[in-house]
Amino acid sequence: MRAVAVTISDVARAAGVSKGAVSYALNGQAGVSEDTRRRILSTAAALGWTPSLRARSLSSSKAYALGLVVARDPKLLGTDPFFPSFIAGIETTLADRGYSLVLTVATKPGAEEASYRRLAHEGRVDGVILSDMRTDDSRIALLLELGLTAVTLNRPNTPSPFPAVCMDDTEGISHAVQHLVDLGHTRIAHVGGSQHYIHGLNRRNAWADTLQRNGLDHDLFIEADFGAVEGVAATADLLARENPPTAIVYANDIMATAGQAHAQQRGLRIPDDLSITGYDNTEYAQYLNPALTSIGSDPLLWGSAAAQVLLNQLGGTHDGDDVVLPAPGLITRGSTAAPHGRSTPGSN
């Protein structure tokens, strides 16, 4: 077998110093001369020593890990392309800094709070990343109670002591709506996500504001849950109205995809009879028939940035400001066109 384990004592002995000196040298603290530090570090390297994470954890009361609690209805879990990429982004930052990610999935209502409590109580993590912010999000108070540091994705609507990493939802939706208006649409509906989510709310507001700026009504709104089933129901509701929309802006690609299929089954041609836009620019969006106009966010970047801010916050080197990432842009594809095949008016 290989050398079982080389400890700080082995290094100290080999370098002819005390354990304490090795610790100082390792952590870049005062207490050893530059010469000695170099000597210690080189003998450490020669012995192939790395400090034990566990021992370090115990004596320094740190976990060297971050937590992410994903709260999702089991049905919606597999559909969202956000998390895998987001997590990959987190990893790119963490791996470099010797941190790990502890992931928890909460599929039942009470499980989310329990997860945070457990992570904090067991000391599994030093901080958590809060995604899917909700209005009056109870997690902020919870984390304060638990003494966990955090970073939030976008700024919550309640006072929060935690830094936020922001990626604006509204710009993309505004572009989508304006794009439809420019094409000549006047009855533009919105199938939103749950309005308990800040981003659900933001997207709706951006839709409404842009319509208002163009002097159009924003009464064609239906709230759904970001899932395909409710996306279909909302679409059915809208299309059954006396004066149905000629375009629907969906809050994500899943609902848009489901809505598009439903409209087609009803005999509508897309985009001629109905224009459709999504959000997320999922991989399959471009392979739908017709390909889906969507808004392409960057979860990888978001994850990487969030992890960085949180680590800096933990290290005390964060300046306290929110970090603002570039807003996702509109990707125009075949699912949007002028209503009833009319050509684009000269606006824009």
Next chain:
Amino acid sequence: MRAVAVTISDVARAAGVSKGAVSYALNGQAGVSEDTRRRILSTAAALGWTPSLRARSLSSSKAYALGLVVARDPKLLGTDPFFPSFIAGIETTLADRGYSLVLTVATKPGAEEASYRRLAHEGRVDGVILSDMRTDDSRIALLLELGLTAVTLNRPNTPSPFPAVCMDDTEGISHAVQHLVDLGHTRIAHVGGSQHYIHGLNRRNAWADTLQRNGLDHDLFIEADFGAVEGVAATADLLARENPPTAIVYANDIMATAGQAHAQQRGLRIPDDLSITGYDNTEYAQYLNPALTSIGSDPLLWGSAAAQVLLNQLGGTHDGDDVVLPAPGLITRGSTAAPHGRSTPGSN
């Protein structure tokens, strides 16, 4: 502030015993009488004491965590609905047993091995779950070298000392092919996933075997990478042939979706001119136009079972046998029908 921390010493003092006795009582070991054990445990409960994970980790050389390394091309990461549900399944088992999941995402070639090495070297985890088994999978030797325990999803093709949790791929594909044969198809192609994966290989073999059993050729095979882009390319290749297939069995829903859209853009009607089947039964599959016939696996169950087996293995209570889960079944939808609108022949 709340009580800072109650330690084993506090409990020992309160119960009038030594630290050791408390430890014995906690871990159900011999060394204390039943009466004393109860007394200790009840004072522990009264004080709200839970043993420190960190201290325990250090002295018992265990991490109380499992690892999962997801190796994926960044482009394919968001598309696969498998992992979120799979992870949720793992969680359901872990949470009950006080374990946590450390997740790593490896997007670059060398990163996967580095991840395993890091998890082992830092002692972050006690064992790992190996998914996406490959032929001659180098991870098995790697984990043996690193001294990590593991469980594999399906049995690898090389000797492996680790227990496997199996969910048969071949049955679903056989059903799909037989279903198409029964509808009257004779030229049934397969767009497979990467043949480096055992499940890519299995699905291809199941397709070929079923055709052979029905006296049909199995020469219409193209290997792709489970991604949409290569799915389209493979479809284009097949449809451009002199004698194109009337049905295509894809190795997953993403490629099937992309292939379907491509065929439709070429002017083919589905299912009349071309039948299509997928694999995974993704959420959006039923909302495609037409809805996609697919094979519905159960990642949640798989994750939960895998975690259970691994924990038992770690605890020494696993019997060493592989666990076999029910094989996923075929879900028939609108994307499959008799070729050229002919009615189903009388078979089956």
Next chain:
DNA sequence: AGACTTAACTAAACCGGTTAAGTGGCCGAT
């Protein structure tokens, strides 16, 4: 030259558990 800092270390306590080794009391066997 003596008092006082300060740099560069060492020794030992500490984090909060587990566990090997030791101790006293009770029991049955000789």
Next chain:
DNA sequence: ATCGGCCACTTAACCGGTTTAGTTAAGTCT
């Protein structure tokens, strides 16, 4: 009665780091 053995504990070492409280030698000030 006495010895061995076992039960129910206690004591203390240990896991591998961090950190506080010394200690020593050299330098500074007056």
